[in-house]
Amino acid sequence: MGIYEISLGTVICINIILAVGLNMITGFCGQISLGHAAFYGVGAYTAAITAKAGLPLPLALLSGLILTGLVGIIVGLTSLRVREDFLAITTMGVGFLFLGIVRQQEALGGELGVSAIPAHGMGKMGFFLFVLLLAALATAFSLVIKRSWMGFAFDAVADDEDTARLLSVDVPAYKLAAFALGTALAGLAGGLYAYFARLIVPDDFGFITSITILSMVAVGGIGSVFGVLISTVILTLMPEFFRFVSDYKLLIYGALLFAVMRFAPDGLAGFARDIIRRFHAKGDGG
Amino acid sequence: MGTLLQVSGVTVRFGGVIALNDVSFKVEQGEFISLIGPNGAGKTTLLRVITGTVAPQSARVSLSGRDVTRLPTNRRARLGLAMTHQIVRPFHSMTVLDNVALAAGHHRIDRVLLAMGSFDRSEERRRAGELLETVGIAELSEKSVVGQPLGVLKRLEVARALALEPKLLLLDEPLAGLNHVEAARLADTVVDINRKGMTVVMIEHNLGEVLRISQRLVVLDNGSKIGDGNPEEVMRDPAVRAAYIGKEKHHAAP
Amino acid sequence: MLYLELFIQGLIYGSMYAIIAVGLTLVYGLLRILHVAHAGLFALGGYLGLLLTNATGSLILATPAAAAAVGFVGMIIYRLCYQPILDRPPYVPLIASIGLFIAMEEIYRLIFGPYGLTYLDPPLQSQITIVGINLRTAEVTMVVVSVFLLGALSYLSQKTRIGVAWRATVDDPQIAASYGVDAVKVRYLNFFIGSGLAAVGGIFVSLLSNLVEPTMGGVPSYKALAIIVLGGLGNVTGTLIASLVLGVIEAFGTIYVGDLLDRDAIAFAFLIFVLMLRPTGLFSGR
Numbered sequence: 001m002g003i004y005e006i007s008l009g010t011v012i013c014i015n016i017i018l019a020v021g022l023n024m025i026t027g028f029c030g031q032i033s034l035g036h037a038a039f040y041g042v043g044a045y046t047a048a049i050t051a052k053a054g055l056p057l058p059l060a061l062l063s064g065l066i067l068t069g070l071v072g073i074i075v076g077l078t079s080l081r082v083r084e085d086f087l088a089i090t091t092m093g094v095g096f097l098f099l100g101i102v103r104q105q106e107a108l109g110g111e112l113g114v115s116a117i118p119a120h121g122m123g124k125m126g127f128f129l130f131v132l133l134l135a136a137l138a139t140a141f142s143l144v145i146k147r148s149w150m151g152f153a154f155d156a157v158a159d160d161e162d163t164a165r166l167l168s169v170d171v172p173a174y175k176l177a178a179f180a181l182g183t184a185l186a187g188l189a190g191g192l193y194a195y196f197a198r199l200i201v202p203d204d205f206g207f208i209t210s211i212t213i214l215s216m217v218a219v220g221g222i223g224s225v226f227g228v229l230i231s232t233v234i235l236t237l238m239p240e241f242f243r244f245v246s247d248y249k250l251l252i253y254g255a256l257l258f259a260v261m262r263f264a265p266d267g268l269a270g271f272a273r274d275i276i277r278r279f280h281a282k283g284d285g286g
Numbered sequence: 287m288g289t290l291l292q293v294s295g296v297t298v299r300f301g302g303v304i305a306l307n308d309v310s311f312k313v314e315q316g317e318f319i320s321l322i323g324p325n326g327a328g329k330t331t332l333l334r335v336i337t338g339t340v341a342p343q344s345a346r347v348s349l350s351g352r353d354v355t356r357l358p359t360n361r362r363a364r365l366g367l368a369m370t371h372q373i374v375r376p377f378h379s380m381t382v383l384d385n386v387a388l389a390a391g392h393h394r395i396d397r398v399l400l401a402m403g404s405f406d407r408s409e410e411r412r413r414a415g416e417l418l419e420t421v422g423i424a425e426l427s428e429k430s431v432v433g434q435p436l437g438v439l440k441r442l443e444v445a446r447a448l449a450l451e452p453k454l455l456l457l458d459e460p461l462a463g464l465n466h467v468e469a470a471r472l473a474d475t476v477v478d479i480n481r482k483g484m485t486v487v488m489i490e491h492n493l494g495e496v497l498r499i500s501q502r503l504v505v506l507d508n509g510s511k512i513g514d515g516n517p518e519e520v521m522r523d524p525a526v527r528a529a530y531i532g533k534e535k536h537h538a539a540p
Numbered sequence: 541m542l543y544l545e546l547f548i549q550g551l552i553y554g555s556m557y558a559i560i561a562v563g564l565t566l567v568y569g570l571l572r573i574l575h576v577a578h579a580g581l582f583a584l585g586g587y588l589g590l591l592l593t594n595a596t597g598s599l600i601l602a603t604p605a606a607a608a609a610v611g612f613v614g615m616i617i618y619r620l621c622y623q624p625i626l627d628r629p630p631y632v633p634l635i636a637s638i639g640l641f642i643a644m645e646e647i648y649r650l651i652f653g654p655y656g657l658t659y660l661d662p663p664l665q666s667q668i669t670i671v672g673i674n675l676r677t678a679e680v681t682m683v684v685v686s687v688f689l690l691g692a693l694s695y696l697s698q699k700t701r702i703g704v705a706w707r708a709t710v711d712d713p714q715i716a717a718s719y720g721v722d723a724v725k726v727r728y729l730n731f732f733i734g735s736g737l738a739a740v741g742g743i744f745v746s747l748l749s750n751l752v753e754p755t756m757g758g759v760p761s762y763k764a765l766a767i768i769v770l771g772g773l774g775n776v777t778g779t780l781i782a783s784l785v786l787g788v789i790e791a792f793g794t795i796y797v798g799d800l801l802d803r804d805a806i807a808f809a810f811l812i813f814v815l816m817l818r819p820t821g822l823f824s825g826r
Contacts, residue, residue, distance in 0.1 A: 086769055218635050261639065
């Protein structure tokens, strides 16, 4: 595997951690979030700054993860006050707010961001395997959540939160849990990104990034872990395949996003389910 | 036997309209009460105040002697309160069985962190199956909720409420939209549940069934309580008759 | 004096926001969709207005022509993009709209270049002095035209049959339909007017900075989304008031919290603050 492929693989795994986390918030628990990149950013900045201050990698990553989870809970509190469309705009606002604050703080490098982030010391291959392991753990974790009673409660909250309350589900607690878990994963991804890129700027964590992550979830099929996994790989690789027409990649991206929502809103997972169903129907009939 | 539910001084205002005006009543353990009154009298609103879905201007609600006025809905559910909706609200993303199994697992989802670590749904699925038997829709267990007829969904609501193992069952027009046969059958199921010890408060317009199965009637009209007592006496009360006649001729007892 | 100047600046920006936000809230009120692609129509208006003005030398001819053209594009977008997915969960049209917007921005970039276009002979650039404050004619014209257009809209919605039909459909589609109101015609009209207004907004912004560039739709439209939430989703009057309030708050905000937050984030900080106090916005819907 060449250096290029290793880097690509690393980025894919970081994206998987991001998408799987957002899938928990939006897919499992039904809380739409258009500002996931802000949590990615909090994790990245935290890890970058603590690493530069001398903290070893595991602690830097951990501090990024924990701090982001806490911020995530605070943002999650807003989801207790507002719903659906209001929540979508609020989370979008959180994303812009994060950027707005970070851009003005000299301590965080302002517009120029944070550079000279220390090396991870694992070598490119080693770091890739490390990130791959974390991505696998994140995916496994989200599958575990999905099968658990927490996942069952999430289903109810996403479906009809008022009725869930009547059935004794502590809806606010579950929403906060979803935010805490999903954003902590984003924080972890951010820390990994900081070590990977060794330079982070505010624009890395803007609205377009939030939308990119959301599209990985939506194209995969909101709520489906495997769908999200596959779509993340595809969407991350896509700009690479289209490198020869790299000028068009954002256009193709937007068009793809539009097309999937317009023609196959259940994403890859829905598409796969349709095929399986049709296969079974043929089997029964023919 | 004690007072299971005590509701005092409930006043609810929506914008400029007074939906409930200083309504009070109490329910003894084991009773079967029907809450009746013309459309718009405030019956559903009263149930929603009891469950905590609607915040009243003033009220005192207590369950088994414990003041629950400040508790959120899910805590009241844990203290033994269950409600079915007038317009059914099943979870569309789940099967018939899972709708009930979720409710049956209420002790598992109590603590968020514990819920994260528990996976076994077999016990709850089994109990759900039993409850679906009780209401007579067990054969539809694995079917999706989507596309089921109203009669099935109404019974699903009841099974789901029962899965909470409540002390007090609130039913909001469980028979509405059902044909004669289905209504009688569901009414009998509810009576049976009551006979086995469940306290029931039911809103119903179907006066035929109401008079047949209730022990006590509470009558609301325009947000105020105008009757409370045994069915024959209440229906003879001129104030009650006046409230109905002229508003709901077509719902009068056959 | 400074305060008055800030206030006037605020109102000027506010009127620009109003023209964009009204179209958004019109769509939301009718269809419950967050029409992010509106931003693309705003930019399209800017482009067409500039091109037509450069070609004909007359802003007065170009503006209505551009507005009408963009109005038609808006109607097409409704028919091809939104109408088929109205019954899907809300995130579907939202993400589809976002994909469409990204694609539109890219199309402008690919056709017209990333650096944008300028006026050959920028109109309305002269200075005039009102109550001792120096303003450009373009700014004053923008306010005047906005007031005129929005006033005309208000008049139409109350005094003409189609206007009343529109309001009825927003309030209660079923009753309106039973009175014979053609819901489809109302929707087309809705998109035509909203998109036309956005186009006018785009033209004015291009006059202020003598530039149209592919990403010009982004920031004003994100703010417009915040505004329509503040104004109470679907509430046109509320949106107008919120637009002006936001313009003024931004003008003063940059002075007072400019160290903490950059200008664009002020809108969202304000939004989040308000929503926490009043989860349904400053004014409730309709």
